[in-house]
Amino acid sequence: MRILHVVGARPNFMKAAPVMAALKRCEQVQQTLVHTGQHYDSNMSDVFFEQLGMPLPDVNLEVGSGTHAQQTAEIISRFEPVISGSAPDWLLVYGDVNSTVAAALVCSKLGVSVGHVEAGLRSHDRQMPEEINRLITDQLSDLLFTPSADADQNLSREGVPAAKIRRVGNVMIDTLVRLLPHCDAHRPPGLPPRYAAVTLHRPSNVDDPGSLRALLEALNELSDEIPMVFPVHPRTRQRMEQLNLAISPRVLLLDPLPYLGFLALQKDAVLVITDSGGVQEETTFLGVPCLTLRENTERPITVELGTNLVIGRDLDRLRREVRKILSGTTRKPQSIPLWDGHAAERIAEVLLGFA
Numbered sequence: 001m002r003i004l005h006v007v008g009a010r011p012n013f014m015k016a017a018p019v020m021a022a023l024k025r026c027e028q029v030q031q032t033l034v035h036t037g038q039h040y041d042s043n044m045s046d047v048f049f050e051q052l053g054m055p056l057p058d059v060n061l062e063v064g065s066g067t068h069a070q071q072t073a074e075i076i077s078r079f080e081p082v083i084s085g086s087a088p089d090w091l092l093v094y095g096d097v098n099s100t101v102a103a104a105l106v107c108s109k110l111g112v113s114v115g116h117v118e119a120g121l122r123s124h125d126r127q128m129p130e131e132i133n134r135l136i137t138d139q140l141s142d143l144l145f146t147p148s149a150d151a152d153q154n155l156s157r158e159g160v161p162a163a164k165i166r167r168v169g170n171v172m173i174d175t176l177v178r179l180l181p182h183c184d185a186h187r188p189p190g191l192p193p194r195y196a197a198v199t200l201h202r203p204s205n206v207d208d209p210g211s212l213r214a215l216l217e218a219l220n221e222l223s224d225e226i227p228m229v230f231p232v233h234p235r236t237r238q239r240m241e242q243l244n245l246a247i248s249p250r251v252l253l254l255d256p257l258p259y260l261g262f263l264a265l266q267k268d269a270v271l272v273i274t275d276s277g278g279v280q281e282e283t284t285f286l287g288v289p290c291l292t293l294r295e296n297t298e299r300p301i302t303v304e305l306g307t308n309l310v311i312g313r314d315l316d317r318l319r320r321e322v323r324k325i326l327s328g329t330t331r332k333p334q335s336i337p338l339w340d341g342h343a344a345e346r347i348a349e350v351l352l353g354f355a
């Protein structure tokens with residue numbers, strides 16, 4: 001059985017790593033890894049392969065950055081010959097980035113079965129490029145591996161037959177469980193004893209100069225109460241440079257961190273402020289309070305059972321919620337079914353059933 005994995009952007013790597021490791025234990029499986037090159041900076045890509053213990057990609061399409069149409073089109077046209085030449089039995093794609101939807105589209109037209117890992121998540125907000133990617137990828141997929149019951153329900157509502165849906169749990173938590181014991185040695189140097197960790201990269205927060213300015217001013221102000229540690233995504237870094245705003249010395253700006261350094265940063269934070277998808281899940285698993293600066297989430301289970309609070313872009317609410325957490329008001333998370341470190345093994349088992 002030949003399985004081809006496609007990854008492209010930072011959040012794909014920690015999802016593919018455990019699935020590749022689980023399938024490596026199956027003798028009858030041959031695996032190929034294609035990196036689209038959507039993320040290409042060493043600290044957004046190479047360092048993840050190293051720390052996650054992933055094999056180096058067999059093929060790198062080196063598509064780089066561009067508008068959504070350019071990036072997606074480049075992936076499609078460079079990926080098609082790879083598939084025509086290798087004819088895998090299954091394509092596995094991960095998450096909701098442009099690489100995910102582009103690869104699924106190519107394979108579904110060439111008659112290669114598609115498995116989508118982290119299927120069924122919905123923010124119900126089509127202004128998010130990722131929501132479009134999720135909807136299309138799920139419609140094209142033959143097997144939909146979901147992390148939680150809400151995802152199954154979303155898919156059923158969209159007419160996906162139950163036979164295609166397999167609730168396996170959360171593969172990103174597999175990686176977290178495996179690497180948590182090793183992260184302390186990778187703690188970024190110079191962290192304050194107590195701090196809030198910050199990540200921001202969504203177009204909705206960083207592309208509009210007015211919104212980004214207001215957000216950074218709120219962080220500057222809150223840093224008087226708790227120092228902030230902020231590893232800055234390249235997209236955000238560019239926008240911040242254009243703004244030319246003074247950042248308080250109590251907001252420590254870092255380059256994007258490798259996986260283990262960021263895990264250590266989250267684990268020891270008093271709270272996390274983010275607009276990321278994966279960070280909402282990781283903080284829930286770690287029991288760290290998370291304030292999500294978005295109008296919605298495709299991961300509602302982190303709010304229902306976890307530590308996540310979706311606060312929109314209401315910066316007064318951000319100030320209030322930070323102060324509440326600092327005063328000791330935090331919620332105790334419940335554990336989420338199947339977020340147990342074994343999701344990838346369940347995916348391997350399902351796939352072997354098709355061998």
Ligand code: UD1
Nearest residue numbers: 009010011038039040041044065066097098129130234235
């Ligand atoms: C992508 C994903 C997003 C995910 C995020 C994680 C899509 C639609 N979005 O967003 O879901 O949460 O990755 O990081 O696929 N850049 C660099 N170096 C890099 C990569 C990007 O400098 O290695 C800069 C480029 O200027 C680029 C910009 O960041 O234009 C945005 O990169 P892009 O891949 O388009 O989207 P992300 O914002 O990273």
